[in-house]
Amino acid sequence: MSGHQFELxxxxxxxVSAVKFAPSSPHRLLVASWDxxxxxxxxxxxxxGALLNKFEHNAPVQDVCFGRDDNEAFxxxxxxxxxxxxxxxGEISVMSQHxxxxxxxxxxxxxxxxxxxxWDLTLHxxxxxxxxxxxxxxxxxxxxxxxxxxxxxxxxxxxxxxNNIYELSDLAAAADKGGNVEVEPYQRRESSMKxxxxxxxxxPNDAGYASSSxxxxxxxxxxxxxxxxxxxKYAFKCHRQNVDGQDVVYPVHALVxxxxxxxxxxxGGGDGTAVLWDGVTKRRIKQFPRFPASVxxxxxxxxxxxxxFGVSPGFEDGKEDDTEGAIKVxxxxxxxxxxxxxxx
Amino acid sequence: xxxxxxxxxxxxxxxxxxxQTLDVEIFGMEGVPEDLVHxxxxxxxxxHFTDAQEFQLRTGNVMYGFGTGNRPDPKRPKVNDKVDDIxxxxxKFIEDKANGVxxxxxxxxxxxxxxxxxxxxxxxxxxxxxAPAQPPAAxxxxxxxxxxxxxxxxxxxxASVDELIAGTQPPAGPAAPExxxxxxxxxxxxxxxxxxxxxxxxxxxxxxxx
Numbered sequence: 001m002s003g004h005q006f007e008l009x010x011x012x013x014x015x016v017s018a019v020k021f022a023p024s025s026p027h028r029l030l031v032a033s034w035d036x037x038x039x040x041x042x043x044x045x046x047x048x049g050a051l052l053n054k055f056e057h058n059a060p061v062q063d064v065c066f067g068r069d070d071n072e073a074f075x076x077x078x079x080x081x082x083x084x085x086x087x088x089x090g091e092i093s094v095m096s097q098h099x100x101x102x103x104x105x106x107x108x109x110x111x112x113x114x115x116x117x118x119w120d121l122t123l124h125x126x127x128x129x130x131x132x133x134x135x136x137x138x139x140x141x142x143x144x145x146x147x148x149x150x151x152x153x154x155x156x157x158x159x160x161x162x163n164n165i166y167e168l169s170d171l172a173a174a175a176d177k178g179g180n181v182e183v184e185p186y187q188r189r190e191s192s193m194k195x196x197x198x199x200x201x202x203x204p205n206d207a208g209y210a211s212s213s214x215x216x217x218x219x220x221x222x223x224x225x226x227x228x229x230x231x232x233k234y235a236f237k238c239h240r241q242n243v244d245g246q247d248v249v250y251p252v253h254a255l256v257x258x259x260x261x262x263x264x265x266x267x268g269g270g271d272g273t274a275v276l277w278d279g280v281t282k283r284r285i286k287q288f289p290r291f292p293a294s295v296x297x298x299x300x301x302x303x304x305x306x307x308x309f310g311v312s313p314g315f316e317d318g319k320e321d322d323t324e325g326a327i328k329v330x331x332x333x334x335x336x337x338x339x340x341x342x343x344x
Numbered sequence: 345x346x347x348x349x350x351x352x353x354x355x356x357x358x359x360x361x362x363x364q365t366l367d368v369e370i371f372g373m374e375g376v377p378e379d380l381v382h383x384x385x386x387x388x389x390x391x392h393f394t395d396a397q398e399f400q401l402r403t404g405n406v407m408y409g410f411g412t413g414n415r416p417d418p419k420r421p422k423v424n425d426k427v428d429d430i431x432x433x434x435x436k437f438i439e440d441k442a443n444g445v446x447x448x449x450x451x452x453x454x455x456x457x458x459x460x461x462x463x464x465x466x467x468x469x470x471x472x473x474x475a476p477a478q479p480p481a482a483x484x485x486x487x488x489x490x491x492x493x494x495x496x497x498x499x500x501x502x503a504s505v506d507e508l509i510a511g512t513q514p515p516a517g518p519a520a521p522e523x524x525x526x527x528x529x530x531x532x533x534x535x536x537x538x539x540x541x542x543x544x545x546x547x548x549x550x551x552x553x554x
């Protein structure tokens with residue numbers, strides 16, 4: 001199976017906004033799309049995977065995540081709605097409504113909290129097991145562009161290059177209060193990159209996070225505020241092409257850490273490439289074969305054996321309309337040591 | 345500093361004694377400590393005049409560029425200007441002067457490269473001779489290069505050198521962004537926006553399409 005790659009048979013009809021593997025099954029994949037649907041696949045059922053179900057929403061879906069188990073999911077839409085999706089029954093219930101588009105949604109089963117981030121400068125906090133529709137609103141200094149959750153923390157990357165890092169325990173405590181609550185972040189940071197933050201991914205070992213910008217760059221930094229840890233942070237250029245002596249710089253849309261090999265992470269860019277990096281030795285492990293369009297979302301399965309790529313054109317100026325035949329979800333089986341970093 | 349070296353530096357290793365400090369930050373020719381520049385220019389000037397004197401002692405000749413002693417230059421070029429041309433030039437000069445067009449530098453003889461004190465700064469009277477676009481070599485004896493005996497006092501040299509340096513130094517402000525643009529000239533960002541994410545743009549398109 002090593003290196004085997006295939007595309008899902010029944011792909012979304014509009015831009016793929018997110019791909020997410022289930023917390024336990026390595027074959028269960030959620031795909032969110034601007035065609036208003038959330039798709040649930042069994043990636044190993046047939047040669048091209050099988051579409052188990054699809055869930056229609058009222059507006060394009062910007063993000064999706066699994067909840068406490070493989071049958072619970074949460075979605076957020078451009079109209080600001082945050083939904084609970086029961087993957088067994090297909091029931092969709094509204095959990096809260098942001099004033100503007102809800103961009104990102106993350107859940108922590110351990111802390112029993114769901115966090116949604118929106119362009120209306122707020123986070124909404126929900127208890128995963130609370131179906132009453134109550135939520136807590138936390139204001140943030142800028143538009144939320146992306147979020148990532150680690151075992152104890154949430155990194156919220158916003159416009160104006162602002163990053164807030166929250167303790168999940170603080171957010172979980174605030175989620176019970178309801179109404180508008182001020183939650184003091186664990187840390188406030190300015191992005192170490194010059195341009196808009198595009199994606200963020202926490203290390204699974206809770207040590208730090210990586211973030212990427214629209215200007216072909218990835219920065220890796222650590223939570224620990226000590227000078228020793230902060231001096232370890234670094235940034236590097238990627239997803240660039242030299243065309244006739246001109247450096248064409250693509251945004252890095254997707255960033256995700258490998259769940260098993262700590263330190264290995266994958267980045268996907270507007271150049272249609274996805275790359276596996278070893279964040280410890282600061283080496284490139286491998287570059288996957290070029291995809292037909294921008295790589296907008298990447299996910300590793302819980303056991304780290306499979307990787308999914310959400311591919312669709314656009315998300316950059318000028319190419320949004322060429323959607324014909326370029327919207328795909330690719331699944332790739334990784335070899336035993338393919339994602340393992342170089343031995344030190 | 346810490347970002348580049350990943351450690352706190354207190355002094356520069358292997359630097360000349362007295363130069364280990366971290367305060368000096370030199371970019372191109374900017375930021376060189378003034379007293380060092382001064383010292384260096386003094387050394388160069390002194391060496392030059394010493395060389396010239398040695399040359400004269402050894403050979404009996406005057407080193408090139410130090411004039412011809414008592415005689416005026418025998419190879420003064422012929423000036424066969426017509427009276428009309430001169431009249432025209434005078435008319436133009438008067439007109440230019442009335443209009444405020446005054447370009448003494450271009451009309452003056454080019455200063456010998458090794459002259460520590462070029463005429464534009466020390467003999468303003470010489471400017472008049474060059475002003476009405478005369479051929480450079482036709483200027484009067486005022487514009488002749490200095491003789492080695494008249495070694496100007498070091499303060500005057502330093503002052504004029506400082507003046508020269510000041511005149512060639514671009515203002516520090518605009519210089520930096522210019523360099524930046526040069527560095528990034530060949531870079532094309534596929535997506536560029538200060539704080540509008542691609543999804544927000546897609547949403548705007550979505551709204552206008554539905």
